[in-house]
Amino acid sequence: MAEHRLILTEDDLAEGCAHLAAVCPVWARVLPDLGPLPLRRQADGFAAMAQAIVGQQVSVAAAAAIWARLEAAGLTTEAALRGAGDDDLRAAGLSRPKARYLRGIAEARLDWEGLRDLPDDQVIAQLVALPGIGVWTAEIYLKFALGRVDVFAAGDLALQEAARIMYDLPARPGPAALRELALPWQPWRAVAARGLWAYHRRAKGREGIT
Secondary structure: OOOOOEOOOHHHHHHHHHHHHHHOHHHHHHHHHHOOOOOOOOOOOHHHHHHHHHOOOOOHHHHHHHHHHHHHOOOOOHHHHHHOOHHHHHHOOOOHHHHHHHHHHHHHOOOHHHHOOOOHHHHHHHHHOOOOOOHHHHHHHHHHOOOEOOOOOOOOHHHHHHHHHHOOOOOOOOHHHHHHHHHHHOOOHHHHHHHHHHHHHHHHOOOOOO
């Protein structure tokens, strides 16, 4: 598989699910009950990253409400964020740190289009150099904005908890243990992540990510 094979359509998800079912009897048992996995693709660029920042450590509903207020105020572009004042951003519901992060990212003038041609590790390196972006947020961007097929985010607590339940593990696996468990799922670990989030939602009755 080429390094930049992307998840673009439901057919790509179906191909990934077929791989998971073929390499793991647990996935073969679980996937039919999950139904079609969500594509969750979005346009890449500053707005996608800004939405990820807005959604950090808040509920899905709260993130959607804040983003709607930012859109209504015209504060979702790099140019607008560079000129926005603290009062404008707080009025939209942003915390002081998130307002600082968004302005810092906007001021960095990252070549968002250039990220499309870089390997996963180089994209992550460029993104985590920006304020407010950790590895998890960078991996979410890779999965849903760039459509990369094999990005996993082993540090995600919902993925860890879903794996614990699915595989009847004695304890929630940490990032290293989850990465080990996920090795056979290559090169479709981004599909596995969607499956684990769907399983977590069914098991816990709530979303694992925004």
